[in-house]
Amino acid sequence: MITIDLKEEFCNSLMETPKYAHLGDSGVDLQANLEAETVIKPGCRKLIPTGIFVGLPSTQDEDFNWEIQLRPRSGLAHKKGITVLNSPGTIDSTYRGQIYANLHNTDDFNFVISPGDKIAQAVLTQAFKMKFNIVTDLNKTVRGEDGHGSTGVKA
Numbered sequence: 001m002i003t004i005d006l007k008e009e010f011c012n013s014l015m016e017t018p019k020y021a022h023l024g025d026s027g028v029d030l031q032a033n034l035e036a037e038t039v040i041k042p043g044c045r046k047l048i049p050t051g052i053f054v055g056l057p058s059t060q061d062e063d064f065n066w067e068i069q070l071r072p073r074s075g076l077a078h079k080k081g082i083t084v085l086n087s088p089g090t091i092d093s094t095y096r097g098q099i100y101a102n103l104h105n106t107d108d109f110n111f112v113i114s115p116g117d118k119i120a121q122a123v124l125t126q127a128f129k130m131k132f133n134i135v136t137d138l139n140k141t142v143r144g145e146d147g148h149g150s151t152g153v154k155a
Contacts, residue, residue, distance in 0.1 A: 002066070002124060005055030009098070011035050014116025015051055027071060027121035030101060034115040040105040045085050047100040048119055056093040056124075064126040066093045070101055071121050081107030084120055091122075 008017065011033055018028035032038075033051030040046045056066040070089035076082040085104040101120040105111045113119060 002057060004057070004124070007053040007055075008051055009033075009053070010051045012115040018052065018122065027123040029073065029118040030070070030099070030120045030122055032101075032113045032115060032117045032119045034113065037112055037114050040082070040103060040111045040113065042105055042108050042110065045102060045104040048103055048113060050099045050101060050119075052099050053096060054091065054099065055096065056091075058093060062129065064128045067091060067125055067127045068099075069123045069125055070099070071123060073118060073121055076119070080111055081105060082111055082119075088123075090127075 006017065008015070012035060015031055015033055018030060020028055030050045030052070033049045038046065038048070054068060056068065059065055068091035070084050070087070070091065072083040072087055083104050083106060085102045089102060091099060099122070103113075103119060
């Protein structure tokens with residue numbers, strides 16, 4: 001288990017320190033740190049504050065850095081069409097500001113967010129560093145340069 005420094009600046013009494021809901025969960029739920037309800041209109045996006053700031057462990061490792069990924073909550077995505085717009089949103093290991101969820105309403109109806117609502121989930125991951133080897137040609141594969149729809153799925 002990795003220990004993460006967490007600072008909380010909550011503006012309402014409904015907020016809780018993020019925690020895993022179930023033993024096998026990969027992510028913790030993040031809440032809307034709001035003083036009043038806010039609305040995301042159909043097709044619109046809004047940055048929603050979470051009231052939390054993190055200090056990820058620094059690493060001198062040449063192979064990876066730590067990151068937190070913000071991801072949609074499956075229930076909100078399925079039932080209400082609410083997703084994290086830049087999913088997964090990346091919180092870099094050197095960022096120390098408040099975490100915001102960049103929510104997008106894909107539905108045809110207004111989506112109301114109340115103070116304390118669970119709005120996204122956060123997952124701690126290792127972001128492996130890449131080293132580039134400049135070449136004049138890539139090794140050949142069966143797929144080659146076939147792109148979107150190359151497996152037979154029609155759009």
